[in-house]
Amino acid sequence: MTARVRARVDRWFARTPAIALAVLLPVGAVTPLFPVELGVAVFALATLAVGMAHGAVDHLVPLRAAGVSARRSFAAVGGVYAVLGGAVVVGFALAPAVAFVGFVALTWVHWGQGDVAALAIAGVDHLPTTAERGLAAVVRGGLPMAVPLLAHPGEYRLVAEWTVGLFLPDAATSAAVDPLFALAVRVAVAGIMVGATLASVGAGYLRVRGGASRRGWLRDAGEVTVLWAWFLLAAPVVAIGVYFALWHSLRHVGRLVLLDPAAERAIEIGNLRGALARFARDAAPLTLGGFLVVAAVGLAVPRGPAAGGVIAAGDALAVSLVAVAALTLPHVAVVAWLDRRQGVWRSGAFG
Template identity: 75%
Template sequence: MTDAAASAGTVTGSLRDDWPADRGASARADRAFAFYPALALAALLPLGAVTPLFPVEVGVATFALGTLVVGMAHGAVDHLVPLRAAFGVSLRRSLVAVSVVYAVLGGAVVAGFFLAPVAAFVGFIVLTWLHWGQGDVAALAVAGVEHLRTPWERALTLVVRGGLPMGVPLLSHPGEYRLVAEWIVGLFVADAAAAVAPVFTSDVRIAVGVAMVSATTVSLTLGAWRVRKGATRRGWLRDVGETLTLWAWFLLAAPVFAIGVYFALWHALRHVGRLVLLDDVAAGALADGNLRGALRRFARDAAPLTLGGFCVVGGVALAVPYGVAAPGDLLGVSLVAIAAMTLPHVAVVAWLDGRQGIWRA
């Protein structure tokens, strides 16, 4: 896009014109791993609306199932990302680099929970907000939308998309949100209720609500303006539809249940689709319509470190000062372990974003 066109707001291409290179494979990945799962989540809205009537243990079981089926696996191919995304990187170098990142950053997160559990919990929420928004921006790039032309427009979309699962439940179901916080922090301190109380004041909820409504309004309005300037309406309507679906889902559904379904059906699957496109063999299978072949190859690559992820959960369970005695404690342990794996995972994904130019002007 020329400087003159950019200054006039004229749109001439997609969010990324040169990635993914194989548009046939990317279109199939988008349908299989993003578009159809989004339709499935919309179809589940009536179920979500009644989940606040269920015991919270139903949500815990849903979260555990989603994590077991696909949630843990979606980050278990990080060790192959440098190998597949950069020229001249050997398998050994890829394994060593990612292993060091995971050991250093993951260890720092666990130490943070032991030293300052409330601050670590808040940091985990902010980090997840960033990462889930990061994932949706990349998914929109795979979909080839045209209305997110500048890095700051993508950053605003990141704020909205990441804030929907992390911020909206604080508005709609603060009691269960606080309960989860107490489960996590309670693994490390005796009086978790008092420790997390400052995070759940009405002022915090109001600030989050105002920020989310404002960011959503500005983001979708800017997208409409881009459509008027020449961006395809289809991509913007896709963005609007997904955003409103997520608003409805997290307003209606009980938080633990909502996050469990979202993690597996939305975020993790979108990242799996992105990783499939990184693998020439899997992407070729997908381009030929062989979705099962692509998934088999991903499952093979992800299996060893998926098991490793569950070992991390077990290690955290053995290390926490106050032990694991109830389903809520198990969820808390799982989230601490996921937090330890999320920070290095975000680092790897941020590196991949840079390689693929997701945030390039």
Template identity: 50%
Template sequence: MVPSWVIVVLVVPFLAGVSVPLSLQYLPLIVSAVLLGLPHGAVDHLAVARARGREPTYRAIARVVALYGVVGGAYAVAWFLAPALAFVVFILVTWFHWGQGDLYALVALAGVDHLESVPQRLATVAVRGGLPMLVPLLSFPEWYRRVATDLVGLFAPTAVTALQWAFRPQVRAALAIGYGVLVVAVLVVGYARADSVRPWLLDAGETVGLIAYFALVPPVVAIGFYFCLWHSLRHVVRLLAVDDTAVTAIEAGDVRTAFLQFARDAAPLTLVSLALLGGLSLVVPNRPETVPEAVALYLVFIAVVTLPHVVVVTVMDREQSVWS
């Protein structure tokens, strides 16, 4: 797994005043369509059965396909009917899911011992998910507004006015204070309950480092790299850990074969997803004409598939006792 500092070190150039052309800022998100980002959820049809120690059956695969069709389909319709509300749901679901992914990494991969209770783990999910979803709003409100406008504008440009309350200085100030108190409380309680300081230092170091990362790196760049190299890669590691073929390869020192196995598993539904993305581009009321608008369409599609993906990952959490 890519070490934490690989992401956090991206802060350094921006501290030095480096600026990135707008055309390049969207590149990491574009690349995520085929590299880890979209593919990391394309193994959901196999993931739950493997987490239970079983081989996926056609019935199990059909259940996941039905889940995506019903839940994802209903959410896709919501974007057409109430795009501003759908955008808020996207932020909240992604907040939970990205925090959920970090909780698994802390508990199962890092082996932390200071997250002793369910309330602590819920608070950790809130803190970790808030790093990519809230900190950019506090540091780059105009960028956040621009992305919201691009997404909602694909369906109803005037609907974005329903989101303007979130960009008011007093609202952002209240969110900053509340989130800051939560971060401090989670880290202090964790320190008090830690049997070993080193895992707590990892948790605290990642949290503080990511706060700096999302506060200083332009949001589109920051989210693009985080999506691929932090969230998605960690989830891929989780998938490899429940795949007997991949585990055997890793135990033999053949990591390349393990990742090739993941790529083979993910390829069919990644291609299906790209085809569906193309279909979505034909039916949105305002077809994208610029790179930001095309990326906005991609993010809408990511939103649609994230909701059923969260259901799958939540079942995996239960099977793997993440909340125990």
């Protein structure tokens, strides 16, 4: 991978979307004034446009990153998805409130994982140790998952009740989610996020004082500031839907483009459209498979759309979240393997 290719991937898939999210801050600020159904529509469009596709090339990751045969790559990833994805669905059926918290925690880890990998592609040098990268991941992953709980607990609770309510009666649903929204929980989460942010930004500044690039640190601090503002201002479902497509998914797509030699050559000559066309071709079959998983969950859950009656926006969102949870755990496993393969978490300067 040449420096030019890496710089273009960083610009097209990370920096430009970050600027776009900053531009959207005034729009995000007014979204709490609108019904939550707007957020559901935004989340659905985000999932259709990019979100589902960003993990739909996982079956090619071992093939391209380690040179294993296509048969072994497909079989290994397929087995991981079947076992771990099935375990998530069973977890929701047995203990839906616990599974919901687990999904939030898993997404926290994964979105932090994705941003640290993006910083590695950018070549920042103010996060030289595994501990500093881990702290950055806590901040980056926690912003989408934790800040909406602090700023908009009502809508956050509504989504939790919709999701848990697919498996429990209404009265039991309310009791099951009550502990998640206790004041003590929110205070603890606020303390973790504020403390981790200050520690991460402060540690980076000390590295700059010691000779690390100020530009990389300013970029890191600037992105964290944009994310804090976005998730404080925007309604949670809108905020996460836009972030999922515009931020997390695009950064991962950029990372996967670098694994495809033909797409990398397209990036080398400035052919973004050609690189994206190759990715879309590779992702198309399992993107469709992902939507089939959503449909299967909708048919399987005891109180979902298949239970009869009009399909409400809350039902649709809740079913989508359970399906996304089932796809996220195996996706995290594949990405963790890729992180290890690429040395994302090893101490030393990114490069």
